[in-house]
Amino acid sequence: MIVRRPVKDCWLAVNLSGIIPGLGQFYGDQWTKAIVIFSAFVVLVIHSIWSLFAAEGSTTKAFWLIGAAGVVYLLNVWDAFATVGRPLYPLGNKRQGQDVWYGVFLSQILPGLGQWYLGQAVVGGLFLAVGAGLAMMANYQTPLLPVACTVWSIAGYHAYRSTPASPMQKPSRSTAMLAVVILGSLLLRLGIGSVPMWIDQAVLQCIxxxxxxxxxxxxxxxxxxxxxxxxxxxxxxxxxxxxxxxxxxxxxxxxxxxxxxxxxxxxxxxxxxxxxxxxxxxxxxxxxxxxxxxxxxxxxxxxxxxxxxxxxxxxxxxxxxxxxxxxxxxxxxxxxxxxxxxxxxxxxxxx
Missing domain, CATH: 2.10.109.10 (Umud Fragment, subunit A)
Structure with missing residues (x-):
């Protein structure tokens, strides 16, 4: 009897690692690698924050550490794709159709990109205009931040639901994974967007x-x-x-x-x-x-x-x-x- 491993989607792994470094590797059953990547990223981020804001810390060192954390993050996303390694045709082909998680990934980068990938130019343009517009306005009107982040997440959800079902991709479709990606990306954006407000409440910058x-x-x-x-x-x-x-x-x-x-x-x-x-x-x-x-x-x-x-x-x-x-x-x-x-x-x- 032949036991087949569940088909895993490399673009789902990319989405997961985009939320938490190492999560895509964990999804790909590379647990040791996942722990190493996550630990390295967390250590670099914590050390960079200490170096920047602590009285004894070095600001120059903080910038280098932030850069190193960014490199780890990008390599983590690339490695998540390679870890799963299932050949995909992100631009679509007759046999496989469009990849459901690639559309979601594009929507995480910029709302509307996933819809354009699916050929929905009007809807994509609407998501882009509303999402990007609210994001820019949130820089001056903080209460708009949750609204802007929600629009971005809705764009990803819409891209997932709008992708035509394909027999080749059914194993990679998962409501649970969709919830992790959409809610995780929403919380991530809210957290990152709130950082300036948190800093301003604790630390004032003066010249x-x-x-x-x-x-x-x-x-x-x-x-x-x-x-x-x-x-x-x-x-x-x-x-x-x-x-x-x-x-x-x-x-x-x-x-x-x-x-x-x-x-x-x-x-x-x-x-x-x-x-x-x-x-x-x-x-x-x-x-x-x-x-x-x-x-x-x-x-x-x-x-x-x-x-x-x-x-x-x-x-x-x-x-x-x-x-x-x-x-x-x-x-x-x-x-x-x-x-x-x-x-x-x-x-x-x-x-």
Whole structure:
């Protein structure tokens, strides 16, 4: 008695590996290879995220790791096709007809491509216009993201259902696999599309516009600012904040302008600037990050509750608390913890 293995479709394997690297190999019964590919991809992605956002991480290394993860992903998709290896005729032929999973694959790349492959130009054009249009609009209107992702998934489902049934391809048709591919691709797009929103909620990207924080921060430095509602500023932290009314008036700044300064005086501390130094409760504050001595005098004054005294590291060329007063706690956006670009300036700003 001859036992025949189930016929497997290489384009289904490609669709699966496009959702999760290694899943197509798993479908093709190459379990060891599937585990290796999945593990390599996950390690590269996690390491690249750490290198990019961690204070001690290297931004340049993060870019290389992201590139390596992209190469692994593409090779994984190609290998998924080769793993199953059933000869297909994706452009169609008289004996086999069109491949059901090839149409779905095209629709994952761009909505409407699967319909064009099936000769449905009008429907394909409609899916392309609506899907691509919503995707572009979602860049500016976040609530449209789920709608755009859903249209793309519907395009893949429609391509599957619109492909004429062929006796040669019946074994590769599977409602369960269809659900995995369509729902998996929907969740993948939603996840990737939501990444910028997740990042923006946790980390703010700022560009240093002035020389007020030199030499620590130079003009054009790009910094990551940690957003944390529970953050309590500590002495010498570099904080980014919304300009208080006094600063807006005295410095003629825009109300949306963000300032970056260093925390020098905490609530309840007495701050004084004299003899070229900062004094906290009568003791000189050691500041290795400042070049030169301070040329002005200020105080002594007691820092009010829920307020901070902040100064720029370039003490004699900074519009800060010695000009406009104390910084209210509610104005603080977060702490600048890393210069992530340019490449030769990448460094941690944490003490």
């Amino acid at each position: 240093v516009p002035s020389e007020s924080m030199m030499p620590t921060l130079q003009v054009g430095d790009r910094t990551f600012v940690s957003r944390n509602s529970l953050y309590q500023p500590a002495l010498k932290d570099i904080v980014v904040f919304k300009a208080p009314p006094e600063a807006i008036e005295l410095l003629e700044a825009d109300s949306e302008t963000l300032f970056v300064k260093r925390v020098i005086g905490l609530p309840g501390k007495t701050v004084e600037v004299r003899a070229g130094n900062v004094w906290i409760d009568g003791q000189i504050l050691e500041e290795a990050y400042v070049d030169g001595s301070i040329e002005y005098q200020w105080g002594p004054e007691l820092v009010p509750p829920e307020s901070y005294f902040v100064l720029g590291d370039n003490r004699n060329a900074s519009g800060d608390s010695h000009v406009w007063g104390f910084l209210p706690r509610e104005n603080i956006v977060g702490t600048a913890y890393k210069i992530y670009w340019p490449a030769d300036r990448v460094r941690s700003l944490q003490r």
